[in-house]
Amino acid sequence: MFGLFKKKSEAEKLQEQYKKLMSDYHRLSTTDRAASDAAYAQADEVAKKLDALTK
Structure with a gap:
């Protein structure tokens, strides 16, 4: 309920x-x-962005 308006x-x-x-x-x-x-290539690009974001 409280996470309803939480932005991702x-x-x-x-x-x-x-x-x-x-x-x-x-x-x-x-x-x-x-x-x-x-x-798969698109997923790999997203994974690279995610890794860069977490570092």
């Missing part, structure tokens, strides 16, 4: 985006290899 930090946003991209990567890995690789 940049790290939380990046973590959520990374989780979504990895989910897409896993889902696409069985059907469309090119799209799967693209989703």
